[in-house]
Amino acid sequence: MTSASTNAASEKGLARVAQRLAGWTEKWFPDAYVVALAGVVVVAVAAFANGSSPQMVADAFGNGFWDLTAFTLQMAMVVLTGYVVATSPPVARLIDRLAAVPRTAATAVSFVALLAMSVSLLNWGLSLVFGGLLARAIARRTDLRVDYRALGAAAFMGLGAVWALGLSSSAAQLQATASSLPPALLKITGVLDFGTTIFTWQSIVMCAVIIVLSVVIAHFSAPRGAAIKTAEDMGVDVHDEPEEVPPRSRPGEWLEYSRILPILAGLLTVGWLVSQLFSKPVLTVVSSLNGYLLVFLMLGLVLHGTPRKFLQSVSQAVPATAGILVQFPLYAAMAAILTKAEGRGGTTISEHLAEFFTSIGSGGGFAVVIALYTVVLGIFVPSGGGKWLVEAPYVMQSSTDVQMNLGWTVQIYNVAEALPNLINPFFMLPLLAVLKLRARDLVGFTFLQFIFHLPVVLVLVWLLGTTFDFVPPVIPPTP
Structure with missing residues (x-):
């Protein structure tokens, strides 16, 4: 058997294992919300085992449930704004032009991957919809046979x-926004702007x-020759029918x-952004989650173009935010x-883990x-950050104790956080x-990607x- 045929057989074997894993996951994995609920129960049981009283655990649960309401809304808005921008007419025209660029089937697949990752550095919600629409546009080409x-x-x-290494990284955005940080975490890490996380040369x-x-x-x-399955082969109609906005019926x-x-709202946003850039450090402006969302929404x-078309797109985007809205409070x-349910000796589970x-x-x-801990936990608790x-x-307390750079610890989490998405299909929805x-x-x-990504990420x-020095956290004064 030649080396080429050996490699082909190996790829088929990996694909076969991946397909079985996908089938098992679809059959046995419960909804991510159910997993989050189970996580609450597991943590509560662990608190009881640590010596916490039922009242203390119940109080921590109820009092902490809405601690991150602002951050929950912000993460839902990341998805919504990305969807709205991706489905706008100018972006649709851009996608059609980009779809005409690749000349071969394999190049088309790698081209979509490159653009999807590049866009995800701006907004992961935008990346999902943009990448999907680009894939459909390429599949519509009659001069190119590509595996759908x-x-x-x-x-x-x-x-x-790479989404979590970009501007919409949940962990990096949270650490850069003092008002969104839980008080217990703020006391450990202080505020870490993007200059200490996603904009370090090591992260880049x-x-x-x-x-x-x-x-x-x-x-x-990318499959070649007879192995290719086009959208038509799979019975998928990729010819988009634009949704018409109903005509105006009353004054x-x-x-x-x-x-x-x-246009006026856009001009106000540009004026605000210019004012911010002239009055504050660039990293402070870029790290502002509220400012980031304002710019993307406007x-x-x-x-x-018009409020009616915008609101129509928003209504289509809202269902994609459901998982975030109900999971993040858990x-x-x-x-x-x-962090709050104290057990024997006045210690919490968080302190034991640290x-x-x-x-x-x-x-x-x-x-x-x-990194490995984040990957394993992420397979069972898909969270988008x-x-x-x-x-x-x-994790940050133990990082401080061993004097690991806190910004790099955030990036360790970020790069590892993406890996479970290649196995658990929750965020594919x-x-x-x-x-x-x-x-x-x-x-x-995607499982094939995971096999190669995991060892490279660990290295x-x-x-x-090893190139970082430890920088003690600067804890902001309590207001």
């Missing part, structure tokens, strides 16, 4: 590879390596169909039980263990709705972590 499953998996690589290098790796894997794993609707208000309004409750991670010691070993609310109190596919159609390709967090 591989295109869909490539469109998911933004969320499966790590991001670049992962993007290159993902594009190469996407290119060489009172005139402003709803006018471009005047969106951008979506301007790109849609993460907040878990974090409260971990002691465990501290016992690992400093250096590369600590970085690798934190909300899991950081649960992990951060004890918005993309699958666009593609009209099932999770098992994509997981064979990167180990090696790059």
Whole structure:
């Protein structure tokens, strides 16, 4: 058997294992909300085992449930604003032009992966919809036969590879926003702006390596010849039918169909942004989650042209935010039980976990263990970054104890947080709705990415972590 045929057989074997894993996941994995509920119960039981009283655990649960209401809304708005921008007419025209660029099937797949990851550095919600629409546009081409499953998996690589290393990173945004940080976490870490997390040269290098790796894997794993399954082969209609906005029926609707208000709101946003950039450090402005969301929301309004078209897009985007709205309060409750329900000796579960991670010691070993822990937990608790609310109190405390750079610890979490998305299909749901596919159609390709990504990520967090010095946290005064 030649080396080429051996490699082909190996790829088929990996794909076969991945398809079985996808089938098992679809059959046995409960909804992510159910997993989050189970997590609350597990944490509560652990608190009881630690010696906490039932009243203390119940108080921590109830009092902490709404601790992160503002952050929950902000994360839901990341998805909504990304969807609205991606479905605007100017972006749709851009997607059609980009779809004409690739010349071969393999290049088309790697091209989608590259653009999906690039867009995810701006907004992961935008990446999902943008990547899905680009995959559909390429699938509509009559001069190019491309595997639709591989295109869909490539469109998911933004969320499966580098989204948490970009501007919409939940953990980095949370750490940079004092008003969104839980008080217990703020006392440990202080505020960490983007200059200490996603904009460090180490994070940028790590991001670049992962993007290159993902594009190469996407290119060489794209089916060729008779193995290709097009959208037509799979019975998927990729010809979009634009939703028509109903005509104006009464005088009172005139402003709803006018471009005047969106233009004025856009000018106000530009004026505010210019004022911020002239009055504050650039990193402070860029790290502002509220400012980030304001710009994206107004951008979506301007790109849609009229309030009526904008609101129509918003109504389509709202269902994609449901998981965040109902899950994040449970993460907040878990974090409260971990950090506030004191047991024997006045210690909490968070403190015990911090002691465990501290016992690992400093250096590369600590970085690798934190990354692996994040991956394993993320397989069972898909959160899009909300899991950081649960992990951060004890992970950051142990990071301080072993004098690991706190900003790099956030990035260890961020790069590892994306990996479970390549296995657990929870965050594929918005993309699958666009593609009209099932999770098992994509997981064979994303699981292959996971096999290569995991060892590379572990090596990167180990090696790059050695270049950091420990910087003691600056705790802001209590208002």
